[in-house]
Amino acid sequence: MLERFALGAQIALQPLSLLMMLFGVAWGIIGGALPGISGSIAMALMLPLTFGMNPAVALMMLAGIYIGAMYGGSITAILIRTPGTPGAAATVIDGYELHKKGLSGKALGVSLITGTVGGMVSVFILVALAVPLSKLALAFGPPEYFALGVFGLALISSFAGRDLLKGAISGLLGLIVATAGTDPFSGTPRFTFGGTDLLTGVEIVAGMIGLFAVSEMLQQIAESEAWAVIKGKFSTDLPTWVELVKLKMAMFVGIVMGTIEGLLPGGGGAIAAFISYNEAKRWSKHPEEFGHGSLEGIAAPETANNVVTGTALIPLLTFGIPGSNSAAVMLAAMMLHGVAPGPQLFERTPQIVYGLFVGMFVANIMMLVLGYLSLRPAIAIVNIKRPLLLASILALVLVGAYSISNRMFEVWLVLGTGLLGYGMRRFGFNILAMVLGLVLGFLVEVNLRRSLMISIGNPWVFFTRPISLALLIFAGFTLVWPIVRQAREHRRMLPLQTARVP
Amino acid sequence: MSSAVRRELAIAAFLVAFGGAVVAQARQIPPGVTTDPLGPAAFPTALGWGIGVCGLLLGAATLVFRGQSSGTTAVLADATPDDDASGEGGPFSPARLIGAIVATAAYLAAFTPLGYLLATPLYVVVIMLIHGGAGKRALLLAPFLVTAALYATFRYGLLIPVPAGILEGIVR
Numbered sequence: 001m002l003e004r005f006a007l008g009a010q011i012a013l014q015p016l017s018l019l020m021m022l023f024g025v026a027w028g029i030i031g032g033a034l035p036g037i038s039g040s041i042a043m044a045l046m047l048p049l050t051f052g053m054n055p056a057v058a059l060m061m062l063a064g065i066y067i068g069a070m071y072g073g074s075i076t077a078i079l080i081r082t083p084g085t086p087g088a089a090a091t092v093i094d095g096y097e098l099h100k101k102g103l104s105g106k107a108l109g110v111s112l113i114t115g116t117v118g119g120m121v122s123v124f125i126l127v128a129l130a131v132p133l134s135k136l137a138l139a140f141g142p143p144e145y146f147a148l149g150v151f152g153l154a155l156i157s158s159f160a161g162r163d164l165l166k167g168a169i170s171g172l173l174g175l176i177v178a179t180a181g182t183d184p185f186s187g188t189p190r191f192t193f194g195g196t197d198l199l200t201g202v203e204i205v206a207g208m209i210g211l212f213a214v215s216e217m218l219q220q221i222a223e224s225e226a227w228a229v230i231k232g233k234f235s236t237d238l239p240t241w242v243e244l245v246k247l248k249m250a251m252f253v254g255i256v257m258g259t260i261e262g263l264l265p266g267g268g269g270a271i272a273a274f275i276s277y278n279e280a281k282r283w284s285k286h287p288e289e290f291g292h293g294s295l296e297g298i299a300a301p302e303t304a305n306n307v308v309t310g311t312a313l314i315p316l317l318t319f320g321i322p323g324s325n326s327a328a329v330m331l332a333a334m335m336l337h338g339v340a341p342g343p344q345l346f347e348r349t350p351q352i353v354y355g356l357f358v359g360m361f362v363a364n365i366m367m368l369v370l371g372y373l374s375l376r377p378a379i380a381i382v383n384i385k386r387p388l389l390l391a392s393i394l395a396l397v398l399v400g401a402y403s404i405s406n407r408m409f410e411v412w413l414v415l416g417t418g419l420l421g422y423g424m425r426r427f428g429f430n431i432l433a434m435v436l437g438l439v440l441g442f443l444v445e446v447n448l449r450r451s452l453m454i455s456i457g458n459p460w461v462f463f464t465r466p467i468s469l470a471l472l473i474f475a476g477f478t479l480v481w482p483i484v485r486q487a488r489e490h491r492r493m494l495p496l497q498t499a500r501v502p
Numbered sequence: 503m504s505s506a507v508r509r510e511l512a513i514a515a516f517l518v519a520f521g522g523a524v525v526a527q528a529r530q531i532p533p534g535v536t537t538d539p540l541g542p543a544a545f546p547t548a549l550g551w552g553i554g555v556c557g558l559l560l561g562a563a564t565l566v567f568r569g570q571s572s573g574t575t576a577v578l579a580d581a582t583p584d585d586d587a588s589g590e591g592g593p594f595s596p597a598r599l600i601g602a603i604v605a606t607a608a609y610l611a612a613f614t615p616l617g618y619l620l621a622t623p624l625y626v627v628v629i630m631l632i633h634g635g636a637g638k639r640a641l642l643l644a645p646f647l648v649t650a651a652l653y654a655t656f657r658y659g660l661l662i663p664v665p666a667g668i669l670e671g672i673v674r
Contacts, residue, residue: 049655052661165556165560165563166560168556169557172549172552172553173553175549176524176549176550176553179549183542185538185542186534186541186542188531188532188542190531190542190546191527218599218602218603221629221632221633222595222596223595224633385636385637386633386636387629387631387632387633387636388630388636388640388648390629390633391629391630391644391645391648392626392644392648394602394606394625394629395622395626395652396652398610398613399652399656399664400656402665403656403662406662406663408610408613411610411613412610415607415610419603422599427509445545448540448545449538449539449545452538452539453537453538453539456539457539
């Protein structure tokens with residue numbers, strides 16, 4: 001184990017890796033500080049830039065963006081009452097109150113320091129859980145992988161919120177798109193429409209850039225309102241040690257909630273932050289200060305959403321299942337570089353996964369330094385004219401798409417998937433569910449067919465192997481539980497709704 | 503019948519038709535190897551049926567629950583778990599949307615024949631204007647700065663060539 005960490009450190013501490021992580025963290029802070037550019041979009045925008053990089057360096061840079069975006073999101077949350085990322089939504093409550101009192105520096109300082117602590121703790125949790133889980137996953141054969149893919153698809157039920165049907169449709173769309181290309185068993189072309197462009201299938205990176213980034217840009221162009229701008233003076237004085245020590249309970253709550261929510265599919269930074277905020281208030285000696293400029297009210301959510309940066313990667317690294325948009329972008333980067341996520345990742349390419357662990361730790365330290373230094377430049381970016389920003393990002397995305405394989409097909413694909421993504425957003429469909437279908441389609445189909453070939457067409461092969469059976473039961477539970485929960489909530493709300501009707 | 507219900511029914515009809523098209527296309531896929539019990543067409547066929555059935559369910563749910571806020575009218579904010587962008591939308595402007603799509607399609611069509619260096623500043627200007635502009639100085643300077651910065655990043659930073667178009671021979 002120690003040798004593997006040494007190998008990872010060797011890669012993570014190379015000058016190029018450090019430079020790329022520094023760039024990643026800086027871009028993450030800027031991207032996170034721009035309302036509308038979430039962590040995952042900031043990551044997706046940089047995917048084309050990773051082409052020429054070593055896979056380990058590429059993943060470290062993307063992790064740096066993810067980490068930086070978490071702090072960047074809190075800058076706008078505190079200064080203009082607009083969370084740059086959904087994870088920073090709970091920070092608005094007390095952060096903006098402190099800004100109004102002229103204590104912006106304290107608010108930003110608490111966000112930065114507690115976020116860094118949360119991020120560093122998350123790396124330890126990631127290592128502690130991911131390594132043993134990856135060993136368990138080594139026992140997987142085709143039936144287990146099929147069951148794992150089904151479990152991954154069942155997560156759509158958690159993501160889909162109120163509209164499970166549209167979530168299912170989105171997932172099916174992703175699965176259909178994933179079948180395009182040459183059949184892996186017979187070499188027969190499927191859905192290629194007589195052309196050669198689709199013979200290798202739909203480029204997942206192009207699809208993801210379109211679905212996440214272009215659709216967001218189109219939405220902002222079609223439905224935008226003017227951005228708020230930062231007005232007035234603000235102090236950049238950091239909090240004192242005494243003030244920071246008083247935040248230990250809030251940080252502990254943030255760590256616990258961030259870990260739980262990060263591991264749960266469909267949890268994520270925003271939910272972790274809000275739950276931590278509520279719990280920190282409950283455990284605080286001064287709950288009355290919450291909502292009126294409490295430092296604990298910033299510490300708990302910021303610790304929690306930074307803990308999620310590490311824990312959300314556990315299902316991705318160990319099983320190859322992306323549990324969030326950011327994890328999905330990381331998965332796209334892995335596929336782009338020919339790195340197969342899942343248990344084999346730890347055995348075949350330990351330098352990548354351990355390099356990522358060390359890199360994430362280093363990136364958190366970088367965030368602490370850059371976070372303070374980049375405060376004023378980041379504010380200048382927040383005040384940038386939106387038309388210029390959107391035009392620049394669209395140009396970057398389209399040129400980036402061209403660089404995927406130096407042909408126009410991928411660029412048109414980015415536009416097409418961008419339009420599809422915009423339509424899906426507008427009509428209540430779920431983009432992450434489609435991405436999940438897109439990335440899991442191959443895994444599910446290939447292992448389904450491989451399992452049936454091994455068992456000579458006997459479908460019981462999935463139910464006679466313990467891990468496969470357990471995963472299918474778990475998938476069933478994951479699928480059904482949100483439906484049951486919704487039905488319960490609906491039943492609970494029904495008398496209230498009836499009472500309101502005259 | 504409200505416009506929301508009509509819209510949902512149109513989406514449902516489209517999904518049923520799309521599912522049918524997928525099944526029809528899948529039927530044309532030739533059979534694979536004999537040892538493969540499912541073959542290359544089975545999975546896409548099942549997915550086509552699945553999306554068609556979901557389309558029917560969506561239509562039925564829309565008719566049964568019409569007027570209710572839950573169910574088929576969920577918003578994205580509910581549907582994304584962690585870090586997708588916010589839904590802080592303003593008034594919808596179809597003109598701006600269509601303008602941006604047409605401008606992007608025109609940019610892509612001109613990308614190879616005209617070349618990156620000429621097409622990109624024009625595109626940036628048009629998108630800025632569609633989105634309300636950003637002052638004369640920004641409109642005059644920013645497109646060229648953006649184009650130059652991206653060119654330097656991709657051409658010299660990442661060594662990825664971009665189409666030179668009519669500037670072929672002048673720009674390497």
